[in-house]
Amino acid sequence: MTAASEALSSAGPRHIAIVMDGNGRWASKRMLPRTAGHHQGVEALRRVVTACVSRQVKVLTVFAFSSENWKRPADEVSGLMTLLAMVLAKEVPKLHKEGVRLQFVGAREYLSERVQIALLDAESHTRSNTALLLNVCFNYGGRWDIAQAAAKLAAAREPITEESLAQTLSTAHCGDPDLIIRTGGEMRLSNFLLWQAAYSELVFSDALWPDFDAQLLDDAIGAYLARERRFGLTSDQVSDAAERPS
Ligand code: IPE
Numbered sequence: 001m002t003a004a005s006e007a008l009s010s011a012g013p014r015h016i017a018i019v020m021d022g023n024g025r026w027a028s029k030r031m032l033p034r035t036a037g038h039h040q041g042v043e044a045l046r047r048v049v050t051a052c053v054s055r056q057v058k059v060l061t062v063f064a065f066s067s068e069n070w071k072r073p074a075d076e077v078s079g080l081m082t083l084l085a086m087v088l089a090k091e092v093p094k095l096h097k098e099g100v101r102l103q104f105v106g107a108r109e110y111l112s113e114r115v116q117i118a119l120l121d122a123e124s125h126t127r128s129n130t131a132l133l134l135n136v137c138f139n140y141g142g143r144w145d146i147a148q149a150a151a152k153l154a155a156a157r158e159p160i161t162e163e164s165l166a167q168t169l170s171t172a173h174c175g176d177p178d179l180i181i182r183t184g185g186e187m188r189l190s191n192f193l194l195w196q197a198a199y200s201e202l203v204f205s206d207a208l209w210p211d212f213d214a215q216l217l218d219d220a221i222g223a224y225l226a227r228e229r230r231f232g233l234t235s236d237q238v239s240d241a242a243e244r245p246s
């Protein structure tokens with residue numbers, strides 16, 4: 001590998017997205033209610049946010065609640081809504097101190113008015129922070145995202161092109177993830193960032209989300225760094241482009 005291409009490929013991911021899966025199994029293994037797993041999952045997210053800030057990752061997008069998760073038992077769904085409200089109250093000041101900008105991504109009109117106000121407050125309070133953009137996907141689905149973008153363009157009588165759709169998706173403010181990590185051992189996207197994942201590197205971890213930590217994040221980043229992203233080109237073309245002075 002040439003020095004230039006090594007420099008290029010050793011550039012860490014700017015944008016990491018995570019499917020935080022395995023909370024329920026973590027709790028079941030300990031004979032605890034599933035909600036206890038979700039509470040412990042918040043601690044894992046705290047660790048990963050801090051690790052991302054110190055590794056100069058610029059964007060972290062996490063899947064917290066999918067469009068399909070409403071179908072879970074009512075007590076689990078209400079436990080997750082209560083947890084969201086609690087986390088907003090408790091964690092936003094700490095995240096703000098760390099320089100984290102919070103952005104919620106998803107169909108928020110279905111959430112309670114109280115939670116919607118808390119989301120807006122958290123976003124406006126942290127708007128000027130630049131250390132890390134933390135996108136929390138809540139009531140998010142990749143199909144919803146593509147459909148809402150197409151509907152907006154159609155209503156505005158705008159042409160539907162790859163560019164206009166990308167600019168209207170709920171992630172238009174941050175672009176596509178370089179690396180998508182899924183914990184919990186399943187190898188699927190489960191309706192996460194379907195459009196945006198087109199050229200993301202995928203890394204699957206058997207760790208259950210509440211056990212995830214900075215070391216496992218580094219393992220995933222290590223796997224990412226060992227990949228060659230070709231975007232449809234040949235390997236030679238990628239090396240040539242890396243050697244050319246910019
Ligand atoms: C992910 O963990 C969190 C949410 C989907 C809200 P799960 O709750 O799906 O945990 P498992 O997959 O059942 O272990």
Ligand code: IPE
Nearest residue numbers: 019020021063064065066190
């Ligand atoms: C994906 O996990 C959604 C979140 C992590 C929020 P699920 O547990 O809902 O996915 P499936 O049902 O195993 O595909």
Ligand code: MG
Nearest residue numbers: 021022023184
């Ligand atoms: Mg799951």
